[in-house]
Amino acid sequence: MSPIDQRLQEALDGERDPGDLPTDLRESYALLSAAAQMLKAMPPVSVASRVMAEIRQNPAPVQSEGPARRLIRWLRGGRAVTVRLRPVWTLALAAGLATVLLLPWSDGLPTPGVAQGIAKFVGHFPGARSVEVVGSFNDWSRGALALNDDDHDGIWHADAVLPAGQHEYMFVVDGERWVPDPLADRYVDDGFGAGQQNSLLIVRPVSAQP
């Protein structure tokens, strides 16, 4: 395989008029053009009915569902609970957040089961009107888990009972801005956008806590 003449590459990239190419390059241009044209034939099949049947059978939660209903459904979902360990936080947020992290935010949560733990979500979003968490643990559903900033210091927090294991998540600020947790333990490619990453939450079961 030998390199293609740069003029041919430019013509194929639309940067040069193929009519200006020498005869031999014009033939190569036409050959590749014809090959691409042949590959454009549409497959005579459709998966539309199959996909719609799957969707109708198991409709995904969408944004129209109210936050309260989502939260109730999620909490009733028979999930395991985990405790999230985030040692990086205490180093990074040292003075400002240390006091906040010690607050008993877990009050009011269901008692975690053996394979469950309490995940603590904390983010510093000064000026935000709302912050919520969406993730693999709630089907990335908006409105299911809101963070609170009762003292209006820009530090938003929430606790949740989650299954043990790994969970991907993002913060949604003001209902429209998706941001990864800057203090997450790890990050993983989200598989959707170009180079976008989800935060990764690793939750240990309460039974494994020292």
Next chain:
Amino acid sequence: MSAPRRSWLLRGKPLENRDEAPPGGVTEVVNDGAPDIEVVARVLGGDGEAFGILIRRYEPGLLRFATRMLGNPDAAADAVAESLVRAYRHLAQCRDPGRLRSWLYRITGNRCRSHLARRHSNDISLSDVPAPALADSSDTWAVLERGEQVALVERALAALPAEKREAFVLKHVEGMSYEEMAAATGARIPTLKMRVHRAREALLAALEEVVR
């Protein structure tokens, strides 16, 4: 073997090149109707049936893309169906519905890569691609010639490594700009240009070997 090449030359059309975003932003409207961003809002607002609009809009191209990537129509149909269901379930995670087309190709590309990985190879088995038909006096020359040519091109494409095959198909079959390709693959534009250039060289060498 000069006859096939002559007929290819007669059929040749300019390759698709669309290196700038579609007019009016990046919203792609294949069929008449509401832009993607409005349809997505309807689906997220609870109108699940509206997702059928998006399926009709993008299914043909996704099936073609997956078929070229996997070399097997049945596997491609499975990959596209799984991708569309996954897209529906994670639609709220689509951060820019105006670029829905790239997002759907991204998901489908990932499914295709997973499928290829399960086969322990990034390459299409040539046994998945039909061999060129042999001449048969009972068929018309035109039909046989076309069938032979398509099979030859498919086999040449299948012989490319998956990344180069994907780059060539997105560029010259799906007609994407390099910016759209970057969004659909996660690769950088210079990387994609290099893959397209190398794919062209390999394809041209393979095709010229046949038609020379």
